[in-house]
Amino acid sequence: MPIRAEQLLTSTGAITRDHGANSVAVLADDIARLGARPLEVMVHRVWDDLDQVAETLRATGAPIPVVHADKGIGPDLSSGEPDDLDRTLVALERNCRFARALGAERVVVHLWGLPGSDAHLHHNLAALPRLLDVTDAFGLSLCVESIVCLASTPLTALRRVVETDERARITLDLEFLAFHGELDDALAADWLWPHVKHIHVKDFDGVLNDPETGRRRYLHPGEGTLDLDGFLRHAVDGRGHDGTITLEVAAVNGDRQIDWDRLGRTLAWFDGLSGPARPT
Numbered sequence: 034m035p036i037r038a039e040q041l042l043t044s045t046g047a048i049t050r051d052h053g054a055n056s057v058a059v060l061a062d063d064i065a066r067l068g069a070r071p072l073e074v075m076v077h078r079v080w081d082d083l084d085q086v087a088e089t090l091r092a093t094g095a096p097i098p099v100v101h102a103d104k105g106i107g108p109d110l111s112s113g114e115p116d117d118l119d120r121t122l123v124a125l126e127r128n129c130r131f132a133r134a135l136g137a138e139r140v141v142v143h144l145w146g147l148p149g150s151d152a153h154l155h156h157n158l159a160a161l162p163r164l165l166d167v168t169d170a171f172g173l174s175l176c177v178e179s180i181v182c183l184a185s186t187p188l189t190a191l192r193r194v195v196e197t198d199e200r201a202r203i204t205l206d207l208e209f210l211a212f213h214g215e216l217d218d219a220l221a222a223d224w225l226w227p228h229v230k231h232i233h234v235k236d237f238d239g240v241l242n243d244p245e246t247g248r249r250r251y252l253h254p255g256e257g258t259l260d261l262d263g264f265l266r267h268a269v270d271g272r273g274h275d276g277t278i279t280l281e282v283a284a285v286n287g288d289r290q291i292d293w294d295r296l297g298r299t300l301a302w303f304d305g306l307s308g309p310a311r312p313t
Contacts, residue, residue, distance in 0.1 A: 036269050040269075044101070049285065073279040098139065113156035132171070139173060152184045161177075177202070178233070186215055188225070204230070204232065211237040232279070233279050255299075284299070
């Protein structure tokens, strides 16, 4: 089956100039410049008034089927401490209320993360059913992302996720899978695809951070070595992926200005996925 245009989302991270609460109005203006393009909205912990943020973003008219929850939610669970679990559940509930206000269907969660990563994954997994109870109460799907691991690999961790609670769904991040050499393994994993409901797309050239500055970077398709077109078409046509696919790049330069020309070229490639397959 072909990739459908409505499956293709753009992360607000592509045009987020800064993470401050006062930047939401600027973000809304930039969203308007994108047109009525469907979005995945990233939640920033500094957004104190999520009700107001939701109102501002709804006014853009952009469909928002996916919300990326606060990235600190999962790492806080690594301690295994009851107080950290309670705080995480409150944070997740807040994020879910925000997602529902935007009309979202899915919430992406980092179940583990730095500094401990997956070193104490058993603590994170023990909390997973409680997290799923929260998302279920809001009518949302919780999609655990395949982020970088230190003790194992993303696919190993995700298998433990679905074995812990079959309600869990999965977000595949293609860059992070490539970092661990697991892109081909992911396509070949029969156990995986019934759980995959979301995919994050960015390129990769062997390193996650800029070799000169050490800063995190997000390569646009064509700037790395991955066959993103091939992977996505196989995921949809060969594996039956009928969920969402988010372009998760960054188009903001060092002066905190958006490189609209660069982003435009990338969006043209991305939109082209819903057309006929390109010749190889």
